[in-house]
Amino acid sequence: MTRGLFISFEGIDGAGKSTHIERVAALFRQAGRAVVLTREPGGTPLSEKLRELVLHEPMDALTEALLMFAARREHLVQVIEPALARGDVVLCDRFTDATFAYQGGGRGFDWQVLGQLEAMVQTTAQGVLRQPDLTVWFDLDPQIAAERLASARVPDKFESQPADFFAAVRAGYAKRQAEMPGRFARIDASQTREAVGEAVAQVVTPWLPRSGS
Numbered sequence: 001m002t003r004g005l006f007i008s009f010e011g012i013d014g015a016g017k018s019t020h021i022e023r024v025a026a027l028f029r030q031a032g033r034a035v036v037l038t039r040e041p042g043g044t045p046l047s048e049k050l051r052e053l054v055l056h057e058p059m060d061a062l063t064e065a066l067l068m069f070a071a072r073r074e075h076l077v078q079v080i081e082p083a084l085a086r087g088d089v090v091l092c093d094r095f096t097d098a099t100f101a102y103q104g105g106g107r108g109f110d111w112q113v114l115g116q117l118e119a120m121v122q123t124t125a126q127g128v129l130r131q132p133d134l135t136v137w138f139d140l141d142p143q144i145a146a147e148r149l150a151s152a153r154v155p156d157k158f159e160s161q162p163a164d165f166f167a168a169v170r171a172g173y174a175k176r177q178a179e180m181p182g183r184f185a186r187i188d189a190s191q192t193r194e195a196v197g198e199a200v201a202q203v204v205t206p207w208l209p210r211s212g213s
């Protein structure tokens with residue numbers, strides 16, 4: 001049976017994830033793979049309710065981190081693990097690296113405690129710590145992201161944070177990559193849409209089934 005594949009997409013708000021994720025889905029579908037396109041926080045009815053709360057209500061940093069992990073637990077159990085067990089490709093717009101980057105880097109919440117929550121929430125019934133096989137990190141200067149977002153949409157609780165918050169989030173992603181370099185692919189998201197799309201296609205190509213296989 002085909003092995004499931006788990007790819008996450010990360011970066012500060014406005015870095016370009018949403019612009020490229022559909023194209024990655026199309027590449028896998030064209031190669032004959034079933035794709036589950038999902039997001040965090042969210043991806044199940046309960047997790048989407050938690051998303052509404054966490055993106056719009058002011059709250060304490062620990063409360064925020066716990067709600068992110070609560071939404072993630074539900075998403076893993078209800079959607080991600082069953083999809084991987086079926087052999088599907090799961091494309092997830094953000095996963096745990098976002099919690100380390102935003103709640104850890106951005107809010108300054110304790111990195112070790114996040115690691116403990118990660119271990120508790122992401123250990124599967126088989127005793128394996130679930131992590132993405134590949135994480136595509138759209139790395140962008142917060143100033144450029146802010147300029148792109150200014151003309152794009154009404155900001156939510158995180159998007160309305162100042163530039164130094166996003167500099168700290170970006171540093172959080174860099175720290176996470178340094179801790180787990182094997183699964184991270186850093187994309188220079190300051191390039192044109194076409195060049196970024198090309199870079200993303202290059203990093204996912206090794207994961208596509210070879211024609212004829």
Ligand SMILES: Nc1ncnc2c1ncn2[C@@H]1O[C@H](COP(=O)(O)OP(=O)(O)O)[C@@H](O)[C@H]1O
Pocket residue numbers: 011012013014015016017018019020148149151152189190191192193194196
């Ligand atoms: N390479 C790029 N150059 C210029 N603008 C871009 C580029 N990629 C995306 N955008 C625009 O920037 C905004 C934010 O992109 P989006 O994909 O929504 O980011 P994210 O999902 O990471 O928050 C959108 O208006 C999008 O059209």
Ligand SMILES: Cc1cn([C@H]2C[C@H](O)[C@@H](COP(=O)(O)OP(=O)(O)O)O2)c(=O)[nH]c1=O
Pocket residue numbers: 013018039040041055068093094095096098099100102103156158159
């Ligand atoms: C998954 C996750 C997201 N977030 C934040 C990052 C984003 O600002 C926000 C929602 O992410 P996102 O889905 O990228 O927002 P949008 O639909 O506007 O592109 O939640 C955290 O702070 N911690 C987390 O663990």
